[in-house]
Amino acid sequence: MGSAVNGASAGVDERMKGFIDVWWLFDLFPSNGLMLLLPYLLQKHRAWSQCATRLFVVATPTTDLTKLKRLIQTLIAAGGIVVQVLALG
Amino acid sequence: MALCLRSPFFCYKIASISFTLSFFVHSFCAVTFLFFFFSFSFNRQVECFHMDPEEAPRFQSSTEARAAPTGHALTGLPLNAPLLAPTISGGSGGGGSSGGGDGVELSKASDASTVKAKRKGPAPSALAGLLATHSSDSALCVITLPKKRHDQGAGAWLKATEELVAALQRVIFVQESGHERIQFMRD
Numbered sequence: 084m085g086s087a088v089n090g091a092s093a094g095v096d097e098r099m100k101g102f103i104d105v106w107w108l109f110d111l112f113p114s115n116g117l118m119l120l121l122p123y124l125l126q127k128h129r130a131w132s133q134c135a136t137r138l139f140v141v142a143t144p145t146t147d148l149t150k151l152k153r154l155i156q157t158l159i160a161a162g163g164i165v166v167q168v169l170a171l172g
Numbered sequence: 173m174a175l176c177l178r179s180p181f182f183c184y185k186i187a188s189i190s191f192t193l194s195f196f197v198h199s200f201c202a203v204t205f206l207f208f209f210f211s212f213s214f215n216r217q218v219e220c221f222h223m224d225p226e227e228a229p230r231f232q233s234s235t236e237a238r239a240a241p242t243g244h245a246l247t248g249l250p251l252n253a254p255l256l257a258p259t260i261s262g263g264s265g266g267g268g269s270s271g272g273g274d275g276v277e278l279s280k281a282s283d284a285s286t287v288k289a290k291r292k293g294p295a296p297s298a299l300a301g302l303l304a305t306h307s308s309d310s311a312l313c314v315i316t317l318p319k320k321r322h323d324q325g326a327g328a329w330l331k332a333t334e335e336l337v338a339a340l341q342r343v344i345f346v347q348e349s350g351h352e353r354i355q356f357m358r359d
Contacts, residue, residue, distance in 0.1 A: 115352040
Protein backbone atom coordinates (compact mmCIF):
# COMPACT_ATOMS: atom_id res chain seq x y z
CA MET A 84 0.00 0.00 0.00
CA GLY A 85 2.85 2.29 0.80
CA SER A 86 4.21 1.78 -2.67
CA ALA A 87 0.86 2.62 -4.20
CA VAL A 88 0.63 5.75 -2.11
CA ASN A 89 4.07 6.82 -3.13
CA GLY A 90 3.37 6.32 -6.78
CA ALA A 91 4.25 2.68 -7.34
CA SER A 92 7.07 2.68 -9.84
CA ALA A 93 7.63 6.38 -9.39
CA GLY A 94 10.12 7.69 -6.93
CA VAL A 95 9.00 8.76 -3.52
CA ASP A 96 9.60 12.38 -4.33
CA GLU A 97 7.87 12.26 -7.68
CA ARG A 98 4.55 14.02 -7.74
CA MET A 99 1.77 12.34 -9.59
CA LYS A 100 -0.35 14.38 -11.94
CA GLY A 101 -3.63 13.73 -13.63
CA PHE A 102 -6.63 12.05 -12.14
CA ILE A 103 -7.60 9.58 -9.52
CA ASP A 104 -10.62 7.83 -10.95
CA VAL A 105 -13.24 6.23 -8.76
CA TRP A 106 -15.59 3.81 -10.51
CA TRP A 107 -18.99 3.00 -9.09
CA LEU A 108 -20.10 -0.11 -10.97
CA PHE A 109 -23.80 -0.85 -10.73
CA ASP A 110 -23.83 0.41 -7.21
CA LEU A 111 -24.33 3.73 -5.59
CA PHE A 112 -22.11 4.84 -2.76
CA PRO A 113 -20.34 1.49 -2.46
CA SER A 114 -18.52 0.68 0.73
CA ASN A 115 -20.32 3.54 2.38
CA GLY A 116 -17.95 6.07 0.93
CA LEU A 117 -14.72 4.20 1.48
CA MET A 118 -13.97 4.41 -2.22
CA LEU A 119 -14.14 8.17 -2.00
CA LEU A 120 -12.21 8.27 1.22
CA LEU A 121 -9.22 6.56 -0.34
CA PRO A 122 -8.44 9.24 -2.95
CA TYR A 123 -9.03 11.90 -0.37
CA LEU A 124 -6.50 10.35 1.98
CA LEU A 125 -4.08 9.81 -0.88
CA GLN A 126 -4.30 13.44 -1.84
CA LYS A 127 -3.09 14.40 1.60
CA HIS A 128 0.26 12.98 0.56
CA ARG A 129 2.45 15.26 -1.46
CA ALA A 130 2.90 12.68 -4.18
CA TRP A 131 -0.81 12.74 -4.98
CA SER A 132 -1.71 16.26 -3.99
CA GLN A 133 -1.63 17.43 -7.60
CA CYS A 134 -4.22 14.90 -8.69
CA ALA A 135 -7.91 15.59 -9.09
CA THR A 136 -10.59 13.04 -8.45
CA ARG A 137 -13.12 11.94 -11.01
CA LEU A 138 -16.15 9.85 -10.28
CA PHE A 139 -17.52 7.50 -12.93
CA VAL A 140 -20.87 5.88 -12.39
CA VAL A 141 -21.95 2.92 -14.50
CA ALA A 142 -25.65 2.12 -14.41
CA THR A 143 -27.94 -0.33 -16.08
CA PRO A 144 -29.61 0.66 -19.35
CA THR A 145 -32.96 0.92 -17.60
CA THR A 146 -31.68 3.61 -15.32
CA ASP A 147 -32.81 7.11 -16.05
CA LEU A 148 -29.60 9.07 -16.25
CA THR A 149 -31.42 12.30 -15.51
CA LYS A 150 -32.70 10.89 -12.26
CA LEU A 151 -29.37 9.33 -11.57
CA LYS A 152 -27.68 12.65 -12.09
CA ARG A 153 -30.14 14.31 -9.77
CA LEU A 154 -29.58 11.61 -7.19
CA ILE A 155 -25.85 12.05 -7.33
CA GLN A 156 -26.27 15.78 -7.07
CA THR A 157 -28.28 15.26 -3.93
CA LEU A 158 -25.70 12.87 -2.64
CA ILE A 159 -22.90 15.26 -3.33
CA ALA A 160 -24.80 18.21 -1.98
CA ALA A 161 -25.16 16.27 1.25
CA GLY A 162 -21.41 16.02 1.35
CA GLY A 163 -20.94 19.62 0.36
CA ILE A 164 -18.70 18.82 -2.54
CA VAL A 165 -18.09 21.33 -5.28
CA VAL A 166 -18.75 19.27 -8.33
CA GLN A 167 -19.49 19.33 -11.98
CA VAL A 168 -21.90 16.62 -13.03
CA LEU A 169 -21.49 15.41 -16.58
CA ALA A 170 -23.46 12.71 -18.30
CA LEU A 171 -21.85 12.15 -21.64
CA GLY A 172 -23.63 11.17 -24.82
CA MET B 173 10.07 0.56 -6.69
CA ALA B 174 8.75 -1.37 -9.60
CA LEU B 175 5.64 -2.97 -8.27
CA CYS B 176 3.14 -4.60 -10.58
CA LEU B 177 -0.22 -3.59 -9.25
CA ARG B 178 -2.01 -5.89 -11.63
CA SER B 179 -0.29 -9.12 -10.74
CA PRO B 180 -2.48 -11.87 -9.24
CA PHE B 181 -0.51 -11.81 -6.04
CA PHE B 182 -1.01 -8.13 -5.71
CA CYS B 183 -4.72 -8.53 -6.30
CA TYR B 184 -4.84 -10.76 -3.26
CA LYS B 185 -2.66 -8.36 -1.38
CA ILE B 186 -4.79 -5.40 -2.27
CA ALA B 187 -7.89 -7.33 -1.30
CA SER B 188 -6.49 -8.08 2.10
CA ILE B 189 -5.29 -4.54 2.53
CA SER B 190 -8.63 -3.13 1.53
CA PHE B 191 -10.34 -5.47 3.95
CA THR B 192 -8.03 -4.25 6.66
CA LEU B 193 -8.81 -0.71 5.69
CA SER B 194 -12.52 -1.31 5.83
CA PHE B 195 -12.11 -2.97 9.20
CA PHE B 196 -10.21 0.07 10.34
CA VAL B 197 -12.98 2.32 9.19
CA HIS B 198 -15.57 0.20 10.90
CA SER B 199 -13.66 -0.05 14.12
CA PHE B 200 -13.04 3.62 14.43
CA CYS B 201 -16.36 4.90 13.26
CA ALA B 202 -17.01 6.28 16.73
CA VAL B 203 -13.87 8.32 16.52
CA THR B 204 -15.50 10.08 13.60
CA PHE B 205 -14.00 10.93 10.33
CA LEU B 206 -14.28 14.65 10.26
CA PHE B 207 -16.45 14.72 7.18
CA PHE B 208 -13.76 14.64 4.57
CA PHE B 209 -16.29 15.64 2.01
CA PHE B 210 -16.65 19.09 3.41
CA SER B 211 -13.01 19.90 3.06
CA PHE B 212 -12.75 18.99 -0.59
CA SER B 213 -11.31 21.97 -2.30
CA PHE B 214 -10.80 20.45 -5.71
CA ASN B 215 -13.32 19.99 -8.42
CA ARG B 216 -14.76 16.53 -8.60
CA GLN B 217 -16.07 15.40 -11.90
CA VAL B 218 -18.91 12.94 -12.12
CA GLU B 219 -19.76 11.07 -15.28
CA CYS B 220 -22.57 8.59 -15.74
CA PHE B 221 -22.70 5.69 -18.14
CA HIS B 222 -25.14 3.06 -19.20
CA MET B 223 -24.12 -0.53 -19.45
CA ASP B 224 -25.89 -3.85 -19.51
CA PRO B 225 -24.96 -5.71 -16.31
CA GLU B 226 -24.57 -8.86 -18.37
CA GLU B 227 -21.53 -7.25 -19.89
CA ALA B 228 -19.98 -7.25 -16.45
CA PRO B 229 -21.40 -10.31 -14.73
CA ARG B 230 -18.98 -10.18 -11.85
CA PHE B 231 -20.38 -6.84 -10.81
CA GLN B 232 -23.94 -7.82 -11.51
CA SER B 233 -24.33 -9.42 -8.13
CA SER B 234 -24.03 -6.07 -6.42
CA THR B 235 -27.09 -4.85 -8.23
CA GLU B 236 -29.01 -7.96 -7.30
CA ALA B 237 -27.90 -8.02 -3.72
CA ARG B 238 -28.71 -4.46 -3.04
CA ALA B 239 -31.72 -3.95 -5.21
CA ALA B 240 -34.71 -2.29 -3.74
CA PRO B 241 -34.37 -3.00 0.00
CA THR B 242 -31.59 -0.54 0.70
CA GLY B 243 -32.13 1.65 -2.26
CA HIS B 244 -28.45 1.82 -2.99
CA ALA B 245 -28.41 -0.13 -6.20
CA LEU B 246 -28.68 1.70 -9.43
CA THR B 247 -31.27 -0.59 -10.85
CA GLY B 248 -34.15 0.34 -8.61
CA LEU B 249 -33.10 3.91 -8.21
CA PRO B 250 -35.67 5.06 -5.73
CA LEU B 251 -35.12 8.76 -5.84
CA ASN B 252 -37.48 9.70 -3.10
CA ALA B 253 -35.15 8.63 -0.37
CA PRO B 254 -32.54 10.88 1.15
CA LEU B 255 -29.93 8.31 0.40
CA LEU B 256 -27.35 9.47 2.86
CA ALA B 257 -29.65 10.48 5.64
CA PRO B 258 -28.63 7.71 8.00
CA THR B 259 -24.97 8.51 7.80
CA ILE B 260 -24.79 12.18 7.09
CA SER B 261 -25.75 14.77 9.57
CA GLY B 262 -26.09 18.39 8.84
CA GLY B 263 -29.29 18.66 6.88
CA SER B 264 -27.95 19.96 3.62
CA GLY B 265 -28.66 16.72 1.84
CA GLY B 266 -32.09 17.56 0.60
CA GLY B 267 -30.95 20.43 -1.50
CA GLY B 268 -31.15 18.68 -4.81
CA SER B 269 -29.57 20.97 -7.32
CA SER B 270 -29.34 23.82 -4.90
CA GLY B 271 -26.23 24.77 -3.08
CA GLY B 272 -24.95 22.67 -0.30
CA GLY B 273 -24.97 25.46 2.22
CA ASP B 274 -22.16 26.94 4.24
CA GLY B 275 -20.74 28.58 1.20
CA VAL B 276 -20.51 25.35 -0.71
CA GLU B 277 -21.81 25.56 -4.22
CA LEU B 278 -22.89 23.03 -6.72
CA SER B 279 -22.32 23.79 -10.31
CA LYS B 280 -25.17 23.39 -12.73
CA ALA B 281 -25.38 20.02 -14.30
CA SER B 282 -25.24 19.56 -17.98
CA ASP B 283 -27.88 17.71 -19.93
CA ALA B 284 -27.83 14.04 -19.37
CA SER B 285 -27.53 11.55 -22.12
CA THR B 286 -26.22 8.11 -22.51
CA VAL B 287 -22.88 6.64 -23.12
CA LYS B 288 -23.18 3.19 -24.53
CA ALA B 289 -20.44 0.85 -23.59
CA LYS B 290 -19.06 -0.71 -26.70
CA ARG B 291 -16.45 -3.26 -27.27
CA LYS B 292 -13.48 -1.49 -28.70
CA GLY B 293 -10.50 -3.21 -30.14
CA PRO B 294 -9.00 -6.02 -28.16
CA ALA B 295 -10.76 -5.18 -24.91
CA PRO B 296 -11.94 -8.43 -23.35
CA SER B 297 -15.22 -6.94 -22.18
CA ALA B 298 -17.30 -3.84 -22.52
CA LEU B 299 -16.39 -2.81 -19.02
CA ALA B 300 -12.72 -3.24 -19.71
CA GLY B 301 -13.16 -1.11 -22.81
CA LEU B 302 -14.92 1.54 -20.79
CA LEU B 303 -12.14 1.56 -18.23
CA ALA B 304 -9.51 1.74 -20.92
CA THR B 305 -11.29 4.54 -22.73
CA HIS B 306 -11.68 6.83 -19.77
CA SER B 307 -9.03 5.87 -17.26
CA SER B 308 -6.06 4.60 -19.19
CA ASP B 309 -4.24 7.87 -18.63
CA SER B 310 -5.26 8.27 -15.02
CA ALA B 311 -2.68 7.99 -12.33
CA LEU B 312 -4.81 5.73 -10.20
CA CYS B 313 -8.15 3.96 -10.36
CA VAL B 314 -10.22 2.80 -7.41
CA ILE B 315 -12.54 -0.04 -8.36
CA THR B 316 -14.64 -2.57 -6.56
CA LEU B 317 -12.97 -5.95 -6.48
CA PRO B 318 -14.85 -8.18 -8.92
CA LYS B 319 -16.70 -11.04 -7.36
CA LYS B 320 -15.88 -14.57 -8.33
CA ARG B 321 -18.65 -16.40 -10.05
CA HIS B 322 -19.65 -19.77 -8.70
CA ASP B 323 -18.61 -21.54 -11.85
CA GLN B 324 -15.33 -19.70 -12.05
CA GLY B 325 -12.06 -21.03 -10.78
CA ALA B 326 -9.61 -18.95 -8.83
CA GLY B 327 -7.18 -18.83 -11.70
CA ALA B 328 -9.82 -17.78 -14.16
CA TRP B 329 -11.02 -15.12 -11.79
CA LEU B 330 -7.53 -13.73 -11.38
CA LYS B 331 -6.94 -13.76 -15.10
CA ALA B 332 -10.24 -12.04 -15.78
CA THR B 333 -9.54 -9.47 -13.11
CA GLU B 334 -6.15 -8.79 -14.58
CA GLU B 335 -7.61 -8.41 -18.04
CA LEU B 336 -10.22 -6.03 -16.72
CA VAL B 337 -7.62 -3.53 -15.59
CA ALA B 338 -4.92 -4.34 -18.13
CA ALA B 339 -5.08 -0.89 -19.66
CA LEU B 340 -4.86 0.98 -16.39
CA GLN B 341 -1.72 2.31 -14.82
CA ARG B 342 -2.46 1.74 -11.14
CA VAL B 343 -5.42 0.13 -9.50
CA ILE B 344 -6.70 -0.20 -5.98
CA PHE B 345 -9.37 -2.86 -5.61
CA VAL B 346 -11.77 -2.34 -2.76
CA GLN B 347 -13.59 -5.30 -1.36
CA GLU B 348 -16.66 -4.29 0.52
CA SER B 349 -17.28 -6.06 3.80
CA GLY B 350 -20.68 -4.54 4.32
CA HIS B 351 -19.72 -3.21 7.71
CA GLU B 352 -18.05 -0.02 6.65
CA ARG B 353 -19.42 2.92 8.48
CA ILE B 354 -18.29 6.45 8.00
CA GLN B 355 -19.80 9.18 10.04
CA PHE B 356 -20.01 12.66 8.66
CA MET B 357 -20.09 15.61 10.97
CA ARG B 358 -20.01 19.31 10.66
CA ASP B 359 -17.57 21.34 12.65
